[in-house]
Amino acid sequence: xxxxxxxxxxxxxxxxxxxxxxxxxxxxxxxxxxxxxxxxxxxxxxxxxxxxxxxxxxxxxxxxxxxxxxxxxxxx
Numbered sequence: 001x002x003x004x005x006x007x008x009x010x011x012x013x014x015x016x017x018x019x020x021x022x023x024x025x026x027x028x029x030x031x032x033x034x035x036x037x038x039x040x041x042x043x044x045x046x047x048x049x050x051x052x053x054x055x056x057x058x059x060x061x062x063x064x065x066x067x068x069x070x071x072x073x074x075x076x
Contacts, residue, residue, distance in 0.1 A: 015041070015048040018055060037061040 013021065019029050033039050039058040041048045050058075 010052065012049045012051050013055060015050075018050060021055075032062070037065060 010017075015029070016026070019026050022029060024032075033041065037058065039050055040054045041050050043049070
């Protein structure tokens with residue numbers, strides 16, 4: 001799936017589009033979606049969608065819940 005400007009302009013992304021936008025494999029996004037904070041996906045037919053604003057809020061929550069700290073090299 002290509003990441004086109006039309007994809008970015010859509011109000012809701014499918015699960016597959018979210019994976020492309022994030023640049024992560026579907027299995028990784030699936031695993032992240034099962035952890036807290038959970039993203040607010042919804043179904044339209046059989047497909048999962050997430051509002052673009054909700055996806056960005058979820059990413060912000062993930063950033064705040066799991067901040068990155070550089071590892072310290074304890075070797076001497």
